[in-house]
Amino acid sequence: MLYNTIMNYLNNKYDVIVVGAGHAGCEAALSCARLGLKVLLATLNIDNIALQPCNPAIGGPAKSTLVREIAALGGEMGEAADATYIQMKMLNSSKGPAVRALRAQSDKKEYSDYMRHLLEKTNNIYLRQACITDLIVKDGEITGAVDEFGIEYSVRAAVLTTGTSLAGKIFVGLKSYSAGRLGEQAAIGLSDSLRKLGINLKKLKTGTPPRVDSRTIDYSKMEIQPGDEVLNFYSFKPNRPVRKQYPCYLTRTNEETHNIIRANLDKSPMFQGLIQGVGPRYCPSIEDKVVRFHENPSHHIFIEPEGLGTYEVYIQGFSSSLPADVQIKMLRTLPGLEKAHVIKPAYAVEYDYVPAIQTTHSLMSKQVKGLFFAGQINGTSGYEEAAAQGLIAGINAFNYLNHSEMLELSRSSSYIGTLIDDLVTKDIQDPYRMLTSRSEYRLLLRQDNADERLTPIGHKIGLVDEAQFNIFKIKQENIAKEIARLKEEKVPANDDTNSILAKYGEHIDRGMKLAELLKRPNITYNIIKELHPQTQKLNISRDVYEQAEVMIKYDGYLKRQEFQVEQAGKLDKFKIPENIDYMSIEHISSETKEKLNKIRPKTLAQASRIGGVKPADISVLMVILEKHQFAIKN
């Protein structure tokens, strides 16, 4: 056995190669290895594992739900964020539960070290600093990969997570050079190898702001943004680390900043057409914001520490591709940054990506068996989106090699399912970022119930261990018990009750069940504790009562959304055969036929989500499927 392992290692023989140790690559490698595969994790620079090349933060709107879903399935991003935060903040805490979002300001270096040590400690993962330039495919199946020195690795599956490195080109003003990120080479060669396999590549662009020396900033001119006093975490595991928190700061652009930007647009590679790739719509550069929202006299700029061991701070909201000298002038117009010393310039990067309509919901290529894509290479933007895909691609690389059923999460189960369905169904043209508005079921898909939705799946796969699964089961039982108790126990309508209720603008004329009272918009679980000493005494843990509160308060909305899921499920049951000839179907426009032919949806539900496919087209398809007895109905 040991001899075989050593021989395989010397022969460069692995089950799977993961190309890239960014956020997608780390999750992919860890899930494959934890499921028992022998993994080669090849990356351009071993010192940049799980690097956060843009903002030093994990989470935020919609992204926090992805991180909790990753944690619920047994992935690592949430654990790493909990272990290395320097600030925790629950955004939108006064709003409804569907849009509440945790954001962890990270110590970048610590986060990267955490992941590197974990990869090094994990059995079955072999790290290697190498640039993969070619893939070997035999009879439509992946069999190997080759690095820049011509070393060949024999594999049975591959997960490509190349981020912004594939044929990457960096722009600072009108100057450009080959690089995937500042200070890291571009990945040259692999794009051509993919093209030879019949895979289509396109270009996208993204950008990052400058980094400034904290010692040259006058924070007294800015608004302080502290972390939360009551902490929340990503992981569902107990005993989360309580760490010292550090503040961020808020400043604003002004007319002078905007004038400098407008006067220098002729030096912008974007505005001069040097960059062909489309940039992130929801994360525009400062010059984009000034031009597109010209009526806006000022934009928020946040100053975020990059970590405890450095003076480097991140200038959130100031992403730019203007020349370095112009950037300094712009920055020094911001209150508090008049004497700013720039450590790293802002830059834009253009890179190749593989439009994900060429992959299935499992994230496996439609052209090459055993070849998976995850992260920025699929046209997304963001660490959380990347990690979520990496986890699914890793699990499915294992499923592929084991001849098991692929894990394909539905839209109604998770943001991860929604993200992947959007990627493989809609022909994404600009970097895709997760937003709550992308989900039609956002009230069901909350960060607080990610474990309820996904932990049983993670346990079944083998990534959630017995200890975590038991904690999960006990929590679910306690939530059910607490809901039952709140539906049973009452407060009397007396002076004591009403004097407390009056503080919150409420009054009752008859004794009322706690659950009924909790449904009132002004009443929270904490007020119930104040009103009802027995509830106070029970000392129910926060994760349990918060869930119970949401489930009681939003019961009506949740039921409506569950009904919606049921309705949508009906179209899901209409499976479309793989060999259907769309071009021969009558009564559908040729444009729609071409779209259906390109994306080849698996179900009528997926077909209905393709941009431009009309309800009338779905009716035609439904009739055809029924007529030819293609439909599999329950």
Ligand SMILES: Cc1cc2nc3c(=O)[nH]c(=O)nc-3n(C[C@H](O)[C@H](O)[C@H](O)COP(=O)(O)OP(=O)(O)OC[C@H]3O[C@@H](n4cnc5c(N)ncnc54)[C@H](O)[C@@H]3O)c2cc1C
């Ligand atoms: C300049 C810049 C700006 C960004 N702006 C934003 C933003 O505004 N908003 C946002 O949400 N996200 C932004 N990001 C994106 C964020 O960094 C990525 O979305 C996220 O890191 C993607 O994760 P990933 O795992 O797909 O790729 P990455 O984290 O980029 O990791 C890719 C890894 O693959 C390795 N690699 C690539 N090719 C090869 C090869 N051939 N052989 C071996 N190794 C290879 C690289 O070394 C790297 O380690 C930005 C990134 C950059 C660089």
